[in-house]
Amino acid sequence: MEQYTRDQLIEWDKKHFLHPTSSIKQQQSQGASFVFTEGKGIYLKDLDGRTVIDGMSSLWNVNIGHGRKELADAAHEQMTKLAYSSAFSTFSHEPAILLSKKMSSIAPGNLSTVFFTSGGSESNDSAIKLIRHYWRLKGKPERKKIISRKKAYHGVTSNATSATGIPEFWEVAGSLDQQILHADVPNCEYLDHKPPERGGTCECGERIRQLIEAEGPETIAAFLIEPIQGAGGLIFPSDGYMEQVRAICSEYEIILIADEVITGFGRTGKMFGMENWGIVPDVMTIAKGITSGYIPLGGVVLSEKIHKKMMELSTGTLFHGFTYSGHPTACAVALKNIEIIEQEGLIENSKTMGEHLLTGFESLAQKFDIVTKTRAKGLLGAFDLMPNGNQGENFPPELQVAVNVVAEAAEKGLICRSVTYDGVNTVVLAPPLTINESQIGDIIQILEDSITAVRLKLGI
Numbered sequence: 001m002e003q004y005t006r007d008q009l010i011e012w013d014k015k016h017f018l019h020p021t022s023s024i025k026q027q028q029s030q031g032a033s034f035v036f037t038e039g040k041g042i043y044l045k046d047l048d049g050r051t052v053i054d055g056m057s058s059l060w061n062v063n064i065g066h067g068r069k070e071l072a073d074a075a076h077e078q079m080t081k082l083a084y085s086s087a088f089s090t091f092s093h094e095p096a097i098l099l100s101k102k103m104s105s106i107a108p109g110n111l112s113t114v115f116f117t118s119g120g121s122e123s124n125d126s127a128i129k130l131i132r133h134y135w136r137l138k139g140k141p142e143r144k145k146i147i148s149r150k151k152a153y154h155g156v157t158s159n160a161t162s163a164t165g166i167p168e169f170w171e172v173a174g175s176l177d178q179q180i181l182h183a184d185v186p187n188c189e190y191l192d193h194k195p196p197e198r199g200g201t202c203e204c205g206e207r208i209r210q211l212i213e214a215e216g217p218e219t220i221a222a223f224l225i226e227p228i229q230g231a232g233g234l235i236f237p238s239d240g241y242m243e244q245v246r247a248i249c250s251e252y253e254i255i256l257i258a259d260e261v262i263t264g265f266g267r268t269g270k271m272f273g274m275e276n277w278g279i280v281p282d283v284m285t286i287a288k289g290i291t292s293g294y295i296p297l298g299g300v301v302l303s304e305k306i307h308k309k310m311m312e313l314s315t316g317t318l319f320h321g322f323t324y325s326g327h328p329t330a331c332a333v334a335l336k337n338i339e340i341i342e343q344e345g346l347i348e349n350s351k352t353m354g355e356h357l358l359t360g361f362e363s364l365a366q367k368f369d370i371v372t373k374t375r376a377k378g379l380l381g382a383f384d385l386m387p388n389g390n391q392g393e394n395f396p397p398e399l400q401v402a403v404n405v406v407a408e409a410a411e412k413g414l415i416c417r418s419v420t421y422d423g424v425n426t427v428v429l430a431p432p433l434t435i436n437e438s439q440i441g442d443i444i445q446i447l448e449d450s451i452t453a454v455r456l457k458l459g460i
């Protein structure tokens with residue numbers, strides 16, 4: 001093994017490693033803020049010996065926490081037996097078959113057939129292609145349009161970038177698929193109209209109907225939604241929205257695709273996010289938590305009805321497949337990961353600990369008038385920072401309030417995430433599902449200390 005110093009590593013990182021979703025300039029001027037070397041449970045350790053709480057489960061994906069030997073053993077066992085073989089055409093192997101069957105048993109309703117990918121972007125890209133193909137097979141090639149939503153994040157491959165509703169991501173793509181449209185965010189309060197009475201009609205849902213009617217329902221292939229919009233600022237749907245979306249999609253025969261890349265595998269206190277509303281989508285995209293990030297894997301889960309129709313109508317080869325679709329080692333790790341989630345009651349823990357997290361956010365809102373809009377479902381939580389509390393007003397962008405709070409928290413031993421699209425300062429948390437109450441207490445204490453420090457520093 002090559003010998004090197006800490007400073008050499010930092011220099012090589014700058015020179016040779018173009019970081020994903022990063023500021024190239026900042027990376028060059030400041031270097032990596034952390035070079036992580038180890039992980040155990042909810043904690044990460046870096047090259048300088050600092051230990052921090054991984055309050056984001058890294059990229060909302062390390063659901064069962066770091067350092068789980070069982071997953072390493074599952075990979076080792078599978079790699080020693082059959083590390084890789086193809087699943088193209090008529091070839092198959094045990095791990096992919098067993099994982100597809102397992103997915104069919106844990107997915108809501110009759111979602112029963114999986115097309116595997118290596119991550120969330122590939123899953124959304126594949127879902128869009130497969131559904132457009134489905135409509136072509138059904139003799140309706142004009143059903144091409146995909147409705148996504150503003151502030152949605154669906155990844156960075158071609159279709160996924162077009163479906164993403166955050167304009168910053170569009171610039172890199174250069175050109176976008178004009179057949180992918182963006183409806184409003186799913187939250188009435190966010191759109192500045194009154195929240196509906198419980199069970200009442202939500203205006204956001206009505207706006208989708210208007211968009212469909214304006215575009216022509218017979219031109220729309222699918223509606224693609226995150227159950228809770230993650231990277232766009234943790235936007236929860238208004239009461240009644242999901243039920244309305246399901247009804248509208250069924251009425252116009254539009255395929256409802258749920259992007260469960262973040263919300264899947266226990267994150268929201270249910271196995272899948274849509275279960276919080278009792279809604280069964282027609283297609284579900286998955287990744288991240290399926291292996292807790294130990295190895296790349298994703299997938300598109302199709303309903304039995306769609307799969308059957310495709311079987312009936314297809315004539316030749318389905319020309320869509322990745323070398324690593326159904327990678328045996330990744331599937332073996334996923335099977336072990338799901339077993340751990342189930343056996344250790346991590347979905348229930350996510351629900352209970354999520355309640356503690358929310359209580360902690362509420363205590364911060366009591367202490368600081370700038371903390372507002374506290375929200376959480378399972379271990380997916382956030383709050384906004386606004387002057388004078390919930391007045392709908394934002395801090396001047398140059399203050400970078402959320403960025404400062406997150407930087408301060410990192411100094412104090414907690415990794416969390418800031419989102420500041422459209423001037424709204426949001427702090428997001430999504431710790432591993434194995435977290436306990438005392439560790440939630442540590443998170444809240446660090447946030448309290450960080451907000452105190454930032455108020456002093458910025459004079460807010």
Ligand SMILES: Cc1ncc(COP(=O)(O)O)c(C=O)c1O
Binds near residue numbers: 059119121155226
């Ligand atoms: C909801 C959602 N969909 C898709 C993706 C893209 O997944 P990946 O980065 O694995 O391609 C992400 C990534 O954060 C996501 O949050």
